[in-house]
Amino acid sequence: MTPELRTDRLVLSPYVASDESEFVALFQDRLSGRWFWEGPDPEPEAETRALFGRIFSSVYAENRWPIWAVRHEGRFIGHAEIKPSPLPRLDGHEIVYGLTADSWGQGFGTEVAEALTSYGYRELQLDEVHATVSAENSASLNVLKKLGYVHVRNIPEDDGTTTQLLTHRRASDTVRP
Structure with a gap:
């Protein structure tokens, strides 16, 4: 079950069906959604809607990993999850x-x-916790480095771009408990 998480200003809560349009808008947006894409363009909207449906039919139904809608003052502002990493030779979880x-x-x-x-x-x-971030996404790279994540390696992508693998180890945990 995905628990509710709270920060000073945010609530991370499980998605509800009425979040679909905001989820789709986030993943389709040319500015913010591009970091989710595998290629230069978003998936067709129907595929993004199907992805939203799989959150309920697969991830939540099978209790696979937590996925949250991020809200500030009740307004949807984002998506978050921590899941087993799909990277070969990386046994661990990554944040998204x-x-x-x-x-x-x-x-x-x-x-x-x-x-x-x-x-x-x-x-x-x-x-340890991992993150994979496009080398072009300087804002997220700066956030993660500020929290103590360390660059481990570059991963060349088929489209010519580079993804960076970063890791945060408990021993150097600078994140508040």
Whole structure:
């Protein structure tokens, strides 16, 4: 079950069916959604809607990993999750988050990443938490480095871009418990 998480200003709560349009808008947005895409363009809207449906039919129904809607003052501003990493040769969990473009620059990314990292240590008993971020996403890279994530390696992508793997280890935990 996905528990509710709270930070100073945010509530991370399980998605509800009425979040579909905001989820789709986030994932389809050319500014904020591009960090979720695998390629230069968003998936067709129908595929994004199907992805939202799988949160309920697969991830929540099978209790696979926690996925949250991120809200500030009751308003949807993003998506967050901590899940087993799909990377080969990486046995661990990674955090995933994205915020609406109109919520950028307010420190919300730091709050979300900090909450996810702390959840990984406290609730999942992880010794380390990973993140994979496009090398072009300097805002997220800065957030993660500020929280103590360390660059481990670059991962070349088929489209010529580079993804960075970053890791935060419990021993150097700078995230509030």
